[in-house]
């Protein structure tokens with residue numbers, strides 16, 4: 377069934393697991409992600425970035441909503457990295473049940489002001505809001521909302537931010553990069569920092585990036601306070617690596633229904649690993 381981000385994440389928070397937010401940007405990938413969530417009985421957040429919405433067209437959102445209503449697992453449709461108040465209103469109009477407002481690159485007070493404005497409006501109509509504090513790294517042209525260096529989230533700032541904005545969940549910077557992890561840095565999550573933030577704010581926390589961080593650190597993060605983990609790069613790499621293999625150099629290979637199923641299967645294998653790693657498998661029964 378279709379539900380809000382808050383409804384999904386509050387249960388994850390209570391039961392100490394993380395819900396995967398898979399970014400999709402075409403119908404085949406979306407179908408595959410819903411299928412694997414249903415097969416593993418896991419709650420799902422469908423993440424769609426504004427660039428991805430531009431790519432698929434707003435009409436497809438209606439189809440995503442329709443499929444979510446008919447699903448056996450709870451699904452939230454989440455606007456990933458909303459940049460402005462106006463853009464978030466657009467997401468609400470399209471039928472998203474959860475939005476992110478990312479003003480993390482702006483000064484602290486400005487981040488609070490814009491996030492509060494979004495939260496005040498979104499909550500009137502029951503849409504959930506994710507804010508971001510700190511700066512998650514990003515190191516290639518596709519890595520949205522990131523910077524060359526990580527600025528770790530300050531726990532006391534997080535308390536102020538959550539209290540003053542009323543956000544339902546908070547993306548924190550604890551050692552992840554958007555996209556591929558830079559070769560010159562050792563991927564390492566600051567789990568002590570995560571514990572400290574969680575002890576002070578309690579609300580569901582969100583991890584962006586994380587491709588390249590070791591599985592045992594991710595598993596531990598999901599156990600001690602992270603309740604939503606965004607997955608984009610890993611499933612897209614699996615999908616398109618398989619597509620290159622299927623296409624080969626044979627020009628006669630051209631029908632999408634002959635090309636895409638193997639790519640979807642390859643993507644589903646990676647998605648299933650994430651669902652398992654985050655502790656989300658079987659958790660749809662809690663809703």
Ligand SMILES: [Zn+2]
Pocket residue numbers: 457520521554584585606
């Ligand atoms: Zn992100």
